[in-house]
Structures are given as structure tokens and as C-alpha cells.
Amino acid sequence: MNLYIKLKLFQIFNHAMLVFGLYYVFTTHEWGWLYISGIFSLLFGTFGIGIGFHRLLSHQSYKTNRFWEGLLSILGLHATMGSSITWVGVHRLHHANSDKQLDPHSPYIGRGPGEELKFSWKLIFKGWFNFWNIDHFSPKYVVHMIRDPFHLFIHKHYYKILLFTVVSLAAIDPLLAVFVYCIPACFTLHSVSFIIVVAHLHGYRTYNTRDASRNSWIASIATMGDGWHNNHHNNPGKWTTQEKWWELDPMGWFIRLIKK
Helix, strand or coil: CCHHHHHHHHHHHHHHHHHHHHHHHHHHCCCHHHHHHHHHHHHHHHHHHHHHHHHHHHCCCCCCCHHHHHHHHHHHHCCCCCCHHHHHHHHHHHHHCCCCCCCCCCCEECCCCCCCCEECHHHHHHHHHCCCCHHHCCHHHCHHHHCCHHHHHHHHCHHHHHHHHHHHHHHHCHHHHHHHHHHHHHHHHHHHHHHHHHCCCCCECCCCCCCCCCECHHHHHHHCCCCEHHHHHHCCCCCCCCCCCCCCCHHHHHHHHHCC
């Protein structure tokens, strides 16, 4: 089966379980399950994707030990947005072609430097709901990761790992699979997609970058610091997005603790 189709099947399943989970808590009033989902959304999204896949693996903006790299990668893979290798390959393609023709998830389209960017609702839909289309996977951006046995193992066995997680949680209690994996994966998918769309549409521009990236407080709240997107696109290799005192970056606070 096509890898992209496998990823979409997992995401569709997670959304179906999201509907079931919400129905369950609203009919039983067992609200504690949503708190559990919130905690794991934070682990998958802020720690796994934001601190791990994004700032550590994609941009190598800081160095840490193998324990933290491994833990953050394991958390990130459960966001169900592709393996660490796939995620990094697609994200680096985004930065190389931000808001241009080859950008895999942009609300704009353009063909080269200096060309006026054209906004498209169709591209918003594509960028949000077709997020991390691994048909755009770019091996040339991840040669160093393909040579890493740990990340190569995750990549080769990615769907087996996800299936193992679902089955193991369901064997203990089916509700664990719903509220520990499925719902947090959905929340993470949409919070990260939120950056790609909103942080290129809403907010202010501190730097005159070649794309439409903006510093959005809305996107920053939703992602614990990644919404200061114009700052990030101006200097992708910086481990924090905070430049002004009010541009709070909780991800950066944690990175300060674990970076070498």
C-alpha cells in the first residue's frame, strides 16, 4: 500500500475516534479523559514535533544528548505526521521554497524571488488537510538522518510502531487508545497545520523575508512559541523564536534546559 495512503488511513481513524471520544465524555461526563488527551497533545506536539522534529532535527538549532533526541523523536512520531526522516525532509523543502511553487503547504503560490504571491483558499485547504504529504518527501535534505540507524529504524517500521501503540493501549483499555493516542494525534496535526496557515496570514512582520511569514500571537499560543514565524524564517537556525520580551517561547525555555 502507498505510504501516503497508510498515513491518511491512520489520520482518518484518529478523527473517527475523536468524534467517538467527544461523544463519550459529553454523555458520561468523564471529563478527566480530556485532561489526559491535553497532556499527551502537549507531549506529541510541543515536545515531539516542536522541540524535537522541528528545532532539533530539521534545523539543528541546538545540540543535546541521544537520550533526549530519542525521547523527543518517539513522542513526535506519534503525532502521526510521518516519521522523523519524512517530517524533516518535507519541512526542509518548505523552507527552501517558502510560499513558492514547490512549497508543500502554503496558502500562497509564487514562482520565484520578487514575484507577487497569490493567495488561494484552495491552497489553505491543501496545506491544512493534506498536511505533510509524503509524496513531497525529499531524500536529498535528510541524507545525514538516513545514515542514522535509529531514525532509519523509525522510518522503516513507522506504521508498525503506530499499530503497536494502538493495539497495546487498546489491550489495556480501549479508551486509552482513544484518549492517549488518537485524540492527541488529531490535536497535534491541526495545531501544527495552524502555524502553516495562520502564521502566513495573521500578525506582523519584523523582517522582510522572501515569503509571507508573520509573527502571530494566536499561532504562538496554539503552539507554545512557534507562532513567531517571521522571526523563525529570518533565522531558522536559532533555537528560540523569542526576540521581544512579549514574544514568549515556552519551547525555548525547555530547550535551554536540555541543550549542550
